[in-house]
Amino acid sequence: MTIREALFQQCDAYILERLQTIQNHINDIHDALSSETKNTSGDKHETGRAMLQLERESAGQQLAEVELKRDRLSKLKSNKVSNKVGLGSVVYTSKVNYFIAISAGAITINEETFYAVSPESPIAQALLSKEVNDEVQFRDQVFVITNIL
Numbered sequence: 714m715t716i717r718e719a720l721f722q723q724c725d726a727y728i729l730e731r732l733q734t735i736q737n738h739i740n741d742i743h744d745a746l747s748s749e750t751k752n753t754s755g756d757k758h759e760t761g762r763a764m765l766q767l768e769r770e771s772a773g774q775q776l777a778e779v780e781l782k783r784d785r786l787s788k789l790k791s792n793k794v795s796n797k798v799g800l801g802s803v804v805y806t807s808k809v810n811y812f813i814a815i816s817a818g819a820i821t822i823n824e825e826t827f828y829a830v831s832p833e834s835p836i837a838q839a840l841l842s843k844e845v846n847d848e849v850q851f852r853d854q855v856f857v858i859t860n861i862l
Contacts, residue, residue, distance in 0.1 A: 717803050717862055719822045720812040724786055724829050727817040731779045735772055742769045782815040789814055798840045798861055800832050805860040806849065813837050 714722075746765050789801040798804050804811040810827045812820065817829035830837045839851045840858070847858050 715862070716822055716825075716827075717801070717812075720803060720814070720820055720827055720829065721786070721789060723820045723822070724812070724815055724817045727829075728779060728783045728786060728815070732776070732783070735776045735779060739769065739772045739776065742772060786815055794862070796844055796861065798843045798858070802840075803827065803862040804840055804858060805862075806856045806858050808854065808856040811836065811840065813840065 742765055746762065746769070785800075795802065798813060800813055802811075802813045804813065810825060812827045812829045813832055814829055816831040816834060820827050820829055828836075832838075832841065836851055839849050843849060843858055845858055845861055849856055849858060
């Protein structure tokens with residue numbers, strides 16, 4: 714298995730875990746809304762329902778965001794090779810390694826750490842279209858791209 718394939722699998726597992734967590738939260742909210750009874754005073758009951766509705770909307774937004782990440786990840790071609798940084802690239806630099814795909818944080822593969830970042834993130838924007846040996850300035854750091862897979 715290549716580094717890119719391993720990173721892809723880790724990102725996919727991250728998305729599946731997030732989807733499960735959000736879906737469980739939505740189910741809990743639904744159960745709470747269903748079990749809400751009119752035994753309490755009217756205002757308290759309505760306030761509780763309104764808060765649960767807001768939570769459900771928030772969870773729905775989170776679910777939509779994770780679905781977008783899942784869609785983006787599914788469009789990556791794990792065997793695509795390019796000499797320029799683009800979506801799906803594994804980028805080695807003189808400081809930190811990156812996987813341009815989705816925002817999933819630090820991933821360790823074979824004792825190497827990679828940061829899975831969204832192409833919209835500021836660091837990815839600084840890296841996109843760069844080539845090996847290009848110097849990248851990001852915030853107050855300067856580093857060199859040493860390899861692109």
